[in-house]
Amino acid sequence: MQRVRLWLTGLLAGLLLLVSIGIRAHDTPVVSLTLTEIDAGRYSLSWSPADIDAALHVAFPGHCELQVQVLACGRKGLVGRLKVDGLGRRYAAVVLLVRALPGEAAAQTYTLTAAQQEIMLEPAAGNRLRHTAAVYLPLGIEHIVLGVDHLLFVLGLLLLTRGLADLVKTITAFTLAHSVSLAVAVFGWITVNEVLVNALIALSIAVLAVEVVHRQRGRTGWSQRAPWVVAFGFGLLHGLGFAGGLVSLGLDQHTLVGALVFFNLGVEAGQLLFVGLVLGMFASYRSLGVILSERICTGAIYGVGAIASYWFVARVSMMFSG
Structure with missing residues (x-):
């Protein structure tokens, strides 16, 4: 008893x-980060919503330099490791959209979460399937468990x-x-x-x-x-x-x-x-x-x-x- x-x-x-x-x-707040190529190797940067404060910190590839709202990556372009710190607290995920110059390549979409805070940016499509599996399989498990x-x-x-x-x-x-x-x-x-x-x-x-x-x-x-x-x-x-x-x-x-x-x-x-x-x-x-x-x-x-x-x-x- x-x-x-x-x-x-x-x-x-x-x-x-x-x-x-x-x-x-x-209730899983999601923000988006759009990088639009304005000329060779230079990207304008915009967040949605715009007022994310200092909740998130983005570490761009080492050869890229952030100049106000423009990311300059030079001849190498936007390739390499990108990491977002701060996910899992105020924001659940960041959807990254990379838009190349018109006619150059299709837009690329990445999703970063607390479980997948780092991605490898690759030219053109890269290994999209591997990235998709690495992100969305854990997201599905997390969604049902929570x-x-x-x-x-x-x-x-x-x-x-x-x-x-x-x-x-x-x-x-x-x-x-x-x-x-x-x-x-x-x-x-x-x-x-x-x-x-x-x-x-x-x-x-x-x-x-x-x-x-x-x-x-x-x-x-x-x-x-x-x-x-x-x-x-x-x-x-x-x-x-x-x-x-x-x-x-x-x-x-x-x-x-x-x-x-x-x-x-x-x-x-x-x-x-x-x-x-x-x-x-x-x-x-x-x-x-x-x-x-x-x-x-x-x-x-x-x-x-x-x-x-x-x-x-x-x-x-x-x-x-x-």
Whole structure:
């Protein structure tokens, strides 16, 4: 009994922490730095937004010299190592756009994050695929790991399913659905209100929590008979939530497909890691006895439902508060 009390106390503390961090989902400020070649080896420099203060420091290649708002790189041009210090605090990422003289080469886009603060600028396209993978795979993992609302929904799916076959079908349906809606949103085929999407994501978690409670009470409904249908339907909504983090980076057509593929792979990797951790926890709790496992599941799902309901109300209020 003492062990149960300790676990429930820890659960309550964790739930209170989730409430405090989950109201504003995926709030990741991104800035852009544009370098436009004005004549051979000289680039004008502009930030958006312009008032980044001293939050970020850019270390340009050693042979380049910054003269007010012009970067002079001489005959070698803009090649070599570029590093941005200060990411991960006020700003999550910097999108770097390099525009060459008209007719010289296509524009190049790079993304720098806290995990990838340094890049190698190369002539022409360089190894764009390697850079895209190095940036967007970790970004996808980070997005799902820090996306508490998405993780709580996946937890609800795990509690709703019975048996390995149902679990595989349900997680696969969720993956397919959010991959489709993520692509649709990133390609700009639909435009959505991000605040509304986040509110509906919170509502989807609350609805799923109710279905899990019904299952624990022995009520058989359509969600228990076909949980993969629930996962697919709500997965479309969650994909739109994933898209917000990627669209905010201001991708161009040269990096769009690669960024989408590697970002989505990162999301899937993070999701599978979470599923594995939860299943491992369930297996360890099972060794403590069926009664303890049921108490843990019941307490957890009531907590998830309460948090999701609070998020929904808070996010809806944000829509009307300007």
